[in-house]
Amino acid sequence: MRAAIEASGTQMVTVALRRIDLEATGGPDILEFIDRERVQLLPNTSGAVDAEEAVRLARLARAAGLPDWVKLEVTPDPRYLLPDSVETLRAAEQLVADGFTVLPYIGADPVLAKRLEEVGCATVMPLGSWIGSNRGIRTRDGLQIIIESATVPVVVDAGLGAPSHAAEAMELGADAVLVNTAIAIAGDPVEMAAAFRLGVEAGRRARRARPAPERGSAEASSPLTGFLERLHSSQADPAVTSP
Amino acid sequence: MRIFANGSPYDVDAGATVTDFIRSRALDPRFVVVERNGEPLERERYDDVHLGEGDRLELVRAVAGG
Numbered sequence: 001m002r003a004a005i006e007a008s009g010t011q012m013v014t015v016a017l018r019r020i021d022l023e024a025t026g027g028p029d030i031l032e033f034i035d036r037e038r039v040q041l042l043p044n045t046s047g048a049v050d051a052e053e054a055v056r057l058a059r060l061a062r063a064a065g066l067p068d069w070v071k072l073e074v075t076p077d078p079r080y081l082l083p084d085s086v087e088t089l090r091a092a093e094q095l096v097a098d099g100f101t102v103l104p105y106i107g108a109d110p111v112l113a114k115r116l117e118e119v120g121c122a123t124v125m126p127l128g129s130w131i132g133s134n135r136g137i138r139t140r141d142g143l144q145i146i147i148e149s150a151t152v153p154v155v156v157d158a159g160l161g162a163p164s165h166a167a168e169a170m171e172l173g174a175d176a177v178l179v180n181t182a183i184a185i186a187g188d189p190v191e192m193a194a195a196f197r198l199g200v201e202a203g204r205r206a207r208r209a210r211p212a213p214e215r216g217s218a219e220a221s222s223p224l225t226g227f228l229e230r231l232h233s234s235q236a237d238p239a240v241t242s243p
Numbered sequence: 244m245r246i247f248a249n250g251s252p253y254d255v256d257a258g259a260t261v262t263d264f265i266r267s268r269a270l271d272p273r274f275v276v277v278e279r280n281g282e283p284l285e286r287e288r289y290d291d292v293h294l295g296e297g298d299r300l301e302l303v304r305a306v307a308g309g
Contacts, residue, residue: 001307016308017276019249019301022268029274030305046308056278060303063283064276131309158309180309 002033004183008193009200013039014071014180016046017057042103044071050084051091058095070095071125071178073105081131085112089119096120105157108142110149117152124150125157125178128169132181134161137168147173163192163199170203171211248300261289265302276303 005013013034034041043061048054051074058070072095074087083105089112095102101122106112108126116124126146129135136159137143147154153175160166161182169177179196186192244257248264255264261284265272277284278301284292294300 014309015305017303018306020268020270020275020304022249022251022253022302025269029271030307031274043305044308060276060278060283063285064303065286066276066305178309180307184307 001030001189002035004189004193005034005039007190007197008179008183009197011039012042014042014044014178015066016044017061018047040069041067042069042071043067044073044105045091046073046075048074048091049076049087050074051087051094054087054091055094055098058100059098062100067101068099069101069103069122071103071105072121075131083107083127085109088112089115092116092121093119103155108139108146110142110145113146113150113154117150121152123153123155123175125155127158128156128165129159131158133159134182135159136161136165137172140172143169143172143174163195166196166199167203167206170200171206173207176200244294244296246294246296246298246300249302255294259294261292261294261300264294264300265289268302270302274304276305277301278303 015030043058043066045054045057048057054072054074061070062068072088072091074084074091075081076084085107088104088106092102092104096119102120103123103125104116104121105125105127106116113124113126124146126139126143128137128139137156138159143156155176155178156169156174157178160169160177160179166177166179177200183189183192183196244255245252246255261277261279262272265275272289277289279292280299
């Protein structure tokens, strides 16, 4: 994991909080593998099914000395793990009031994104597709509107299964992506982490380069008019004819 | 003295601290997050807080996850 974090070039690593099995302890702790001098730790509220549970988890993490940055996720539905917009907004208001830096995981809903921004969230993190699905960006239109109107950074979170998906998010104008499953369960996580890094960089640079517009019909990339005439005249030109 | 941790009963010595209990479960207090009787417990207090009869602890740790 340490090597994958390094290879990805990430600036932030999320961790979840889980009850310890007190009868089966031992072995290293994940925090031993994360160099907190180099990457920001981002505790999440995964497992929370309502605002109260999310707030409880965030407060626990802070009391234990974890950062007061929190990835807010409230996912009552275990099948698709889709975020509950109402509970997420409620929890966000509470956590902002408690002094947390709140990064909420949300559906690609531009109206909700605005509301979360207004209550003081540091980012919005709309999904590409379901958590762990590796389906890529299935929410393109919603993401575009969020990116267009947001005044906080937009992080595309969840569903990105390949570096090309990360590149697509960055080309759309996202500020960052959050990737876990695609790297964690790849055959070679370190190589996949490096590939995602390149995907993110490619997408970001493409965005900065201002992509050419799409067109509905062909547009020649080299001049076509007078092609034969020019060919003839150049052959007839004594300067370019062999003696 | 009997306390409850993560839902199960444990017998601990009178006067035991939260740190003592964490260590008795072969855990490193640096990596354990504690809720005591429904309230988050600051890590700086693990050494000073003495467990009381019937205390309910939740011991939580960071795990991998996006």
